[in-house]
Amino acid sequence: MNTAGKILTTLIAMLLFVTPLSAQTVKLANGEWAPYQSESLKENGFISQFVKEIFEGEGYQVEFVFLPWKRGFEDTKKGQLDGSFLWSKNSEREESFLYSDPVISLSSSIFQRVDKPISWQNLSDLSKYKIGGVVGYSYVTDDLEKQGVLKVQRIAKPDGNYKKLAAGRLDGVLEDTDVGYEAVNRLGLSGKIEPNKKPLSTREYYVIISKNSPRAQELVDAFNKGLAKALASGKLKQYREASNKGEYKKP
The missing domain is CATH 3.40.190.10 (Periplasmic binding protein-like II)
Incomplete structure (x- = not known):
């Protein structure tokens, strides 16, 4: 050849x-x-x-x-x-x-301070707390927010909510559970902030x-x-x- x-x-x-x-x-x-x-x-x-x-x-x-x-x-x-x-x-x-x-x-949760947990049974119970969210995000609480039952303090960037929560300016933060864990770890707030044991929703x-x-x-x-x-x-x-x-x- x-x-x-x-x-x-x-x-x-x-x-x-x-x-x-x-x-x-x-x-x-x-x-x-x-x-x-x-x-x-x-x-x-x-x-x-x-x-x-x-x-x-x-x-x-x-x-x-x-x-x-x-x-x-x-x-x-x-x-x-x-x-x-x-x-x-x-x-x-x-x-x-x-x-x-x-x-x-995947679940969504209310992230809270470890030393100040939130107690709730129904979503309407959250109305007594200062809750943070993000502009443009959809949450399971949207209908209650539209009805005026629940007021969510929304900001542009999610990291700011965790900083406000750690400082005591919020009682809770609405977030996808795993996404929240990632933010808490990244911001050095592990041990200070955790998700509430009762999830808001699952999908x-x-x-x-x-x-x-x-x-x-x-x-x-x-x-x-x-x-x-x-x-x-x-x-x-x-x-x-x-x-x-x-x-x-x-x-």
Whole structure:
């Protein structure tokens, strides 16, 4: 065989090796939602790590594409990316996406001072407290706020609420529980501020796969298979506890 023939044979062999691998790559839109997913965190956050390891366990390679949430959603909807995460379920999204089984149940909480816990049974009981929130954020208390039953002191940036709470200028702060843990750890307020033991609300979140992906059902089936094994192993609980302790924060 001449030199040209050897080169051609080598190139064909390389293509045969690479093609199956590239066909098993899953492209997922990712976004900034610390502590679950973020380019600024180790492993891109504990949920990113969890999702990636599930797909890898089923024989796929994962490529994260970090985009603004709206663009990532639209690119995935068009089929330019295979899927995205984390998303809650609604009828409008179900028209364009297949949903995985639930990946994680997220709660919202009232963060309080450790030395001054809040006592409540019904949401209306919070009316006797000074409660902080963020402009533009939606909370389970929104209807009560609109009715004038509850007044939420809203500011532009969430970190300011925790500082006000630590200083005694607020009694509580409305926040997604894990997001609140991340802020408390980052601001050095661990041991001073904690979530109230009674959550405000809970909601399940999913990986969504575009119906325009030619492998949509295949990817959902593979992910669900791996998800069941990963949840049974306790891996998510382990990662979540590590995240709440600040272990995904980069030096």
